[in-house]
Amino acid sequence: MTTIVKAADAAHFLSLLPAMLGFTPVRSLVLVPFRGSRSIGALRLDLPRDGTDLDAFAATCLGMVCRVPHADALAAAVFSDGSCATGLPGSALLAGIRRAADACGLRVTDALSVGSDGWGSALDPDCPRGGRPLAALALPAPVATATGDQTTGAELPSVHPRQAEAVAAALRAVRAALRDLGEDEAEGPPRRGRRRIHPEALAVIERLDDVVACFEQCLDAAPEALAPFDAALLLWCLSRPALRDVAIVQWAADAPRGIRALEAQRRWEEGAEYPADLAMTMWGDGPRPDPVRLTRALDLTRRLAALAPRAARPGALATCAWLSWALGRSTHADRYARMAADLDPGHGLTQIVRAFVAAGHLPDWAFRAG
Structure with a gap:
């Protein structure tokens, strides 16, 4: 035929x-x-x-x-x-x-x-x-021209060392503040004789009271304009699977869906079943995500990964990998996932995205018209 x-x-x-x-x-x-x-x-x-x-x-x-x-x-x-x-x-x-x-x-x-x-x-x-x-x-180029090959654009953006140092210092202050306030179990118990909490760290931590609004505001801002403490807070969130998944589901749709995802996560931790329609997004099923929001989220997380100190980078890189995969850019997804795996071979989302790519699994919405 x-x-x-x-x-x-x-x-x-x-x-x-x-x-x-x-x-x-x-x-x-x-x-x-x-x-x-x-x-x-x-x-x-x-x-x-x-x-x-x-x-x-x-x-x-x-x-x-x-x-x-x-x-x-x-x-x-x-x-x-x-x-x-x-x-x-x-x-x-x-x-x-x-x-x-x-x-x-x-x-x-x-x-x-x-x-x-x-x-x-x-x-x-x-x-x-x-x-x-x-x-x-060698025919006349079409209206929409293309440069580079399938790997082009997967490099992390260039950042000034001083910007990275500022984010690293802010992240240390945020972690110390959360530890001293007893909010970060991963960082150990509060210190005896509580130190003075960095005022900017304390202010940015208050944004966790409405983390969905925080995710939305950061998505709306230009990645280059992200303040060091805002970047530090996002890196802290992306290093925690529960908050990272809320961010992904929200960035794929809208703030109301982020609110649902946050509440579902809380209920799941109490033993309730996680809603299937929210879980489907993570696996590439269900309604097509908004590609504009996904692209903005990818721009944001790529910059976060570039700014992050080595130990805080896997969460941001794994998020980059998932967002790239969701956009149909499996070559880019594989690159980010490999970078994350080099830093943390056991990272959960990294392993999931690498398995998707290795199996040639694409999100279902890649096969449907927008």
Whole structure:
């Protein structure tokens, strides 16, 4: 069940993929589902490692495409560092994709390969053995241009050492204040002969009385404008799973949902059942989160991770990983999760996100129109 696309059309299609994805894919398999003649999204995966069962890999890929509502066809493109001198790179993988698509009843509109020195279509009987010249892909750029590859943008923002030092000092003051007030069991019992509590630490701790409002106000502010004590309080919250999960559920929707999540957490700690509709968000099910809020939350937590002292960084990095995964950026999610695991291999949310990425699990809303 294949439809041959002429070379000029295929070249134009390849030239548009970076704009569709938002980056230029490297060492990747890109699948573009279609409904009739209209594309309905794009999915990028790392190329399988040597020794991988390509038919099993292809079946997994097609399982993802089949989750896209109304998809009745797909185009596949392999982007490889390999040479076309002895044939199109990834031709065996593309053959597996075609077999899996046929088993699923999906048309394959094209099966393309871009190598280091040429490109071509596995469905084009006239494609030269060494591929067509890469110059044929140098077409006028589409309106929405893309720079970098799938890893671009995953770096933490640059912060001045003095900013990081100020946040570290604020975090120490916040922890000491919570300890002396008996609010932070993880930091040990209150000291004998209570010290003078830092006034800014005391003021910022009062924001915990309405932590949902605190999360919302920090989301609304520019990350670069975040005061050291506000950053310290957020880092403290993100290092505690209960508060971190409240923040995630809230940032994915709105403040009222954050209030529900906070109350649900309190009731769960008393033995009540956690509401299924709130738990579903963490696992990638249920209503699609607001991508604008998720992106703002990711910008915020990336800066927090950059500012955080080493010991306080895993919670912020794991939150970055989940937010990236929720936005469909599994490559970025994997990078943040690995950074967190290097600091704390047993970190719970880090392990969950790494398992999602390793299994190729995407949130359900990634397969639904907004």
